[in-house]
Amino acid sequence: MQHGSCPKILVSFGTRPEAIKMFPVVHALKADGAFDTRVVVTAQHREMLDQVLQMTEIVPDVDLDLMQEGQSLDALSSRIITRFGSVLDVERPDRVLVHGDTLTAMMVSLACYFRKIPVGHVEAGLRSGNIYSPWPEELNRKVTAIIADLHFAPTQRARQALLAETIADENIFVTGNTVVDALLETRRHVIANPALASAIEPLLKRFEGKRIVAVTAHRRENFGEGLTAIAKALAKLAQRDDIAIIFPVHPNPAVRKAMRPLLEGIHNIALIEPLDYPNFVRMLDASELILTDSGGIQEEAPSFQTPVLIMRETTERPEAIEAGTARLVGTSEAAILAAANQLLDNKHDFEAMASKVNPFGDGTAAQKIVGILRERHLPQVGSSRVRVDATPQVNLTFRTSAA
Template identity: 35%
Template sequence: MNSETDVIIVLGTRPEIIKLSPVIQACERREIDYSIIHTGQHYSDSLDSVFFEQLELPTPEHHLGVGSGTHGEQTADMLVGVEQIICEEEPEVVLVQGDTNSVLAGALATSKLDIKLGHVEAGLRSFDREMPEETNRVVTDHVADYLFAPTEKSKESLLEEGISEAQITVTGNTVVDALYRNRELAEQKSTVLDDLGLVEGEFFLMTAHRAENVDDEERFDNLLAGVSNAAKQYGSEVVYPIHPRAESSLGEFDITVPDNIRLVEPQDYLDFLRLESAAKLILTDSGGVQEEACVVGVPCVTMRDSTERPETVTVGANRLSGVDPENIMTSVISMLEANETWENPFGDGSAGQRILDEVVQTGQKVNL
């Protein structure tokens, strides 16, 4: 494959936009012919467009506008659209990132054609098959030609499943590339702390959107109670940029949000990055936020029973609490009282370049 070869990049959610931005920017620098398929898996076109603008990315050539639906409906609609575009453009490689339905659709469509598939962030495992994301990432890994593992741990998981070492490249995680590039920009440009009346280091930041948490009334209620109690222990307000799914559940279940949890609108990338960097503690059920907290050096509590980012726990940046209020309290105290620093396990910020080195084979492949 040479530098003239077409690359198609499939994405559909805001975390994918962020994590694939270093790959897109590397394509631009190296003048590689590429195009972007946006499935539209996230519902807010306006917020998506802000992400592209802030990250200085070109407008996607293709937008499927799939939106919400059941897993089957979403994946089927995306599969049809992605396959049609791939057949028209005939690239030599398609790149997908992560574990969403957009990733699964891109992987399945590509794997049935004579086109190479690259999986960015390969080898992540929660070992919880009740998570639809686990199915998506496992299937994608096993049909991919190039597996870009962010860490040695994820490489080990792939090898244990019988995937050839020749297909695996440890690249680091592109989230580090994005954070290194944009953290300073967020400090300079974002006014979110002033807008929300927040003082750096004196508030908790929370995200909760996973179906197993917010679609279950008892779990969601317990989660909110646990976070509220832990924040009271430290006299801190909780800022919660609320996901549409979670907001809908609050209304459906008629849940009263505790007074010290402030609901705010979903934030654009630079504002959310500023909130992450300025928080005293982050509570989340998001995989990507676990990584980002680890990289920016803010203690994290993950309100889940498992994580596909075990490196964050190993280095001391993160602790699993589930949604039991007492466990949330214990985990928050543990993270804040430890007062530790840790080494970022996700690479040096050159993952996007390493990925292109492998698929385009121009220049020497760089090792971590």
């Protein structure tokens, strides 16, 4: 701890998913008041990150603005570690918090390691068992785990994965996933102020009476044949007259090149620009079925009792499979189509998935994390290992999107 002052914690992230999952932590830390909390963003994704920053009224203390068009992974990695290292030399924090499995998480952790600065890893312990699927995320999170001294695991399975890698039990804390905090709080704000999600409403009105199927697809390991097969499956699924497909298309050119030629012009498929988070939450809430290769949606959708079909060969979130909230269907055109039609046509199978409890948490993860940080950095506040009650309830603030 810095002598004579509050412990300084840097919260770092660089992508939209990280920002969504970390904003509850930022708000909880600042509401607690026991820490000097500073936010440093790498902006490895620029526009999509800014949507979340604007919505949650988080103004970064340092914005490295590292995104470059067509950037390679190695070039981005070198920029993150050197630029963030310079920030660490100026800020000299007592701890840095990183999230998940991005290049930002791994390279920030390495920069901290070189300076012997402690790292706390939010959403620790996810594993697929294959460093090339998801790629490069699996290696990113494994390297981060080696460096971190605090591991905030979303589930018991994640804890077990860390124990299997010889992480000390006393440094692992099962908190739930902060994305559930973000999701539930955002939904409450959208219900109270529908204008927050006004961008998606005309589309929902256009498809009124249809069963909404929400789709996301952007994983690097699916580039090429995988994305093409997904697009073909969606085109055939859209032949049903009882559904409408809403697909916020990732800005990566490889995704757009695969999707637009096969899906544009189909009357009940809406290929739209990426949504800000309130509109995205509203879309999920209105959906009857979700097809995705994303990780986060596997954690979010069960809170809305919405079945998820995972268009990947592996998942680092097997809890969703075990709980029955999601099914792994791969990227075969036939398999995707068969699984979607089964759920849409078989009420028993659909309700069996929709009725399951979300295995990823109850919306209190950020409070638990702050309690653990108090225990580690302010041990005088109590003797229990985790003091969740040391953190006040957090009222997140939101701004209406300019959409």
